[in-house]
Amino acid sequence: MTFVNLQINTDDLPQVVDLEMQPMSPAYIREVLTQQLIISAIVFAASFVPYAFGLGPSAVQSKLLLLPVITLLVLLLLIPLRLKQVRAKTFAIREHDIAYCSGLIFRKTVLLAFNRVQHIEVTIGPLQKKFGLASLKFFTAGGASVDLEIDGLKRERAEQLREFILARSGNRAEI
Numbered sequence: 001m002t003f004v005n006l007q008i009n010t011d012d013l014p015q016v017v018d019l020e021m022q023p024m025s026p027a028y029i030r031e032v033l034t035q036q037l038i039i040s041a042i043v044f045a046a047s048f049v050p051y052a053f054g055l056g057p058s059a060v061q062s063k064l065l066l067l068p069v070i071t072l073l074v075l076l077l078l079i080p081l082r083l084k085q086v087r088a089k090t091f092a093i094r095e096h097d098i099a100y101c102s103g104l105i106f107r108k109t110v111l112l113a114f115n116r117v118q119h120i121e122v123t124i125g126p127l128q129k130k131f132g133l134a135s136l137k138f139f140t141a142g143g144a145s146v147d148l149e150i151d152g153l154k155r156e157r158a159e160q161l162r163e164f165i166l167a168r169s170g171n172r173a174e175i
Contacts, residue, residue: 019092019094019099021091021092021101022090022091022092023087023089024086024089024090024150024151024152025133025152025153025154025157027131027132027133027152028086028131028133028152028153029083029086029087030131031128031130031131031133031152032082032086032152033079033083034130034131035127036078036079036082037079040079043071043075044068044071044072044075047067047068047071047072048067048068051065051067051068084104085103085104086152088101088102088103088104088107089102089150089152091150093161093164093165096113096114096115096168097111097113098111098114098138098148098165100112100148110148112140112147112148114165114168114169115168115170116140116141116169117138117139117140117166117169118139118140118169119139119166120136120137120139120165121136121139122134122136122155122158122159122162123135123137124155128151133152133153133155133158134153134155134158134159135149135150135151135152135153136149136150136158136162137149138150138165
């Protein structure tokens with residue numbers, strides 16, 4: 001028996017850009033905005049701590065007031081950037097795999113074959129629960145950590161995708 005390893009023409013391979021990518025749920029933008037506002041409020045309040053303790057003479061105290069102003073400006077710039085990052089997340093389901101794209105500056109595309117999936121978790125955090133959302137966490141063979149996590153899915157859609165992918169992977173538990 002002889003070993004054969006023929007070259008494949010890369011022009012004939014399926015293109016990821018040809019996929020019809022689906023955005024995350026619109027409620028995901030509201031969830032992320034709520035997260036950012038909560039974090040921003042905490043960071044902004046913390047920026048007053050040095051002033052509250054009256055560190056140093058009054059000239060230093062007046063300069064310390066710049067800290068909350070600078071903090072507020074940075075936080076206000078980060079919120080639109082975070083929202084653009086959320087809008088950049090998309091996914092597509094194909095017959096044998098799932099594609100997930102994310103990132104603004106550094107674009108990342110992950111393709112996960114269904115036959116590699118060991119199990120999938122649907123997780124719902126407190127804010128996700130409020131907005132009717134869930135996350136899908138994919139685990140593959142040989143890994144103890146999450147190999148792919150897709151946030152911002154409607155709860156029903158996450159469960160539907162979980163069942164579909166587990167059926168395709170052959171790892172669906174029979175009840």
